Amino acid sequence: METLKIAIQKSGRLHDESLKILRDCGISINNGRDQLKVEAANFPLEIFYLRNGDIPQYLRDGVADLAIVGENLLYEKGEDLQIQKRLGFSKCKVSLAIPKQCDFKSVAELSGKQIATSYPNTLQKYLDQNNVSAEIHLITGSVEIAPNIGLADAICDIVSSGSTLFKNNLKEMDVILKSEAVLASSPNLNTEKKQILDKLLFRIDSVLRAENAKYVLLNAPNEKLNEIIKILPGMKSPTVMPLAESGWSSVHTVIYQEKFWEIIDELKSVGAESILVSPIEKMIL
Template sequence: MSKLKIAIQKKGRLHEDSIKLLSSCGISIDNGKDQLKVNISNFPLEILYLRNSDIPKYLEDGTVDIAIIGENVLIEQEPNITIVQRLGFSKCRVSLAVPKDVDFDSLNYFNDKEIATSYPNTLSKFLEENNIRAKIHKISGSVEIAPNIGLADGILDIVSTGSTLFKNGLKEVKQIMKSEAVLAKSNLLSLEKEELLDRFLFRLKAVLKAKNSKYILMNIENSKIEAITKILPVLKSPTILPLTEEGWSSLHSVIDENEFWEVIDELKIAGAEDILIVPINKMVN
C-alpha cells in the first residue's frame, strides 16, 4: 500500500508547530534522535525531516508528496506546486529594516544603497516594482548583523515580534508581504495518493476548524430565546434544553473565536446568564 510522504522542517520555527499539528490529527510520531525519515504506524504516512530551503525542490520533483512550509519560502523559490491549506500558525511578515538612527522617510532611501537578505528574488521583484535601484547581498543567515559590520545599509528579513531587529539596533520600515505556514502538495501525485491526501485533509480541517471555534453554553429565559438566537452565529441552529427551573432553558452553540468578545457582550445585553466557553478538540462537518 502506498504511503503519503510529508516533509517538515528538520529544525527551526516551523518544526515544533508541525509536530503538534500532526499529533492533533491523530498521527503517532515515534522517531529516534537524528532520525530523518519516520514511518507512521497508525496512518499511511512517512515523515521526512528536511532543510526548509530544500523542501520546495523535493515537492516539485515529486520526491515528497506534501509539505508543511512557510509561504514566504514558496514565494521566494516559485516552485511548480500547489498550496492546498493555510494553517494559521508561524505567522510572520517579510520586511525591510534599517539602523535605528537612520532618518527614513520613504523607499527612496534605498536608492543606490546595499540591502542584505536571504530572499533575493522577493527583494529584487519588490525593488523593480517600486523603481528602486539598490545592490542586493544574498546572505544565508544572521542577516540582522549586516548593517552593524558595514556590509549593507538595510536588510530584508522575516519578522515575528521585532525583538531580533531591536536587539541588533534595527527598526522595521516597510512590510512587503505577510506569511504563514501552509500545506503544499506536489503536482505529480498519483490518484491513490490524492485519495490519501483527502483522508489527511479531513483530519487536518477538523483540527483547524476546532482551533478557531469555541463551544458556548448559557442560561436564558424562554421569552428571550428568539432574540438571542438572532445574535448568535450558529452552525445550523442552536441546541436548546429545558432547565428544572420553569421558564428557563440552556442554549448551546458554537462561535468563531474571532467574534468571541463582540458576541459575548451582545448576548449579555440581550439577557444571557451563566455563560460558559469551552474549547473544542475536533470539529467535523
C-alpha cells in the first residue's frame, strides 16, 4: 500500500501547529527524540522533519508528496507548486520596513537604496511591479538590525506582531504579501496517493470547520420561534425540541465565529434565554 510522505519544519513557528492539525485529524504520531522521519500509526502517512527552506525542492523532486509550509515560502521558492488547502494558522506578513526617522512616502523613494532581506525573490518581484531599481542585500540571519548598523536603508522581512520592528526602531512602510500556513503538494502524485490525499483533506476540512464554529443551545418561548429561526439558519436548519415546561422549546444550532456575537445579541433581543455555547471537535458535512 502506498504511503503519503509529508514534510514539516524540523523546528520553528510552524512545527508545533503542523503536528497539532495532523493529530486533530486523528492521526497518531509518536515522535522519538531527534527523529527526522516517523510513520503514523493509524494512517498511511510518513512525516519528514526538514529545513524549511529545503522543502519546496523536496516537493519538486518527489522526495515529499505534501508539505505544511508558510505561503510566503512558496511565493519565494515554489510558485510552481500547488496549494491544496489554506490552513488558517501561522498568519504573518512579508513587509517592507524603514527606520522610524525616515520620511519616505512611497517605494519609489527607495530607488538606488539598499534593502536587506532573506526573501530576495519576493522583494525583486515587488520592486519590479513598482518599477523601482534598488540593491538587494541578502541576509540569512536577523534582518532587522541591518539599518541600525548602516548595512541597508530598508528591510523586507516577515512581520507577525510588529514587536521586532518596534524594538529595532523600524516602522512598516508597505505590506508586500499576506501569508498563512498551507498544505502544498508535489506535482508527481500518482492515483493511489491522490486518493489518500483526498481522505486527508476530508479530515482537515472537518477540523477547520469545527475551529470556526460553535454549537449553541438555547431556550425560547414558542411564540418567538419563527423570529429566532430566521436569525439561526444553522448548517441546514436549527433543531427544535419541546421542553417539559409548556410553551417553551429548546433550539440547537451552529454559529460561525465571524458573526457569533452579532447573532447572540439578536437572539437575546427577541427573547432567547439560557444560551449555552460549546466548542465543536469535528464538523462533518
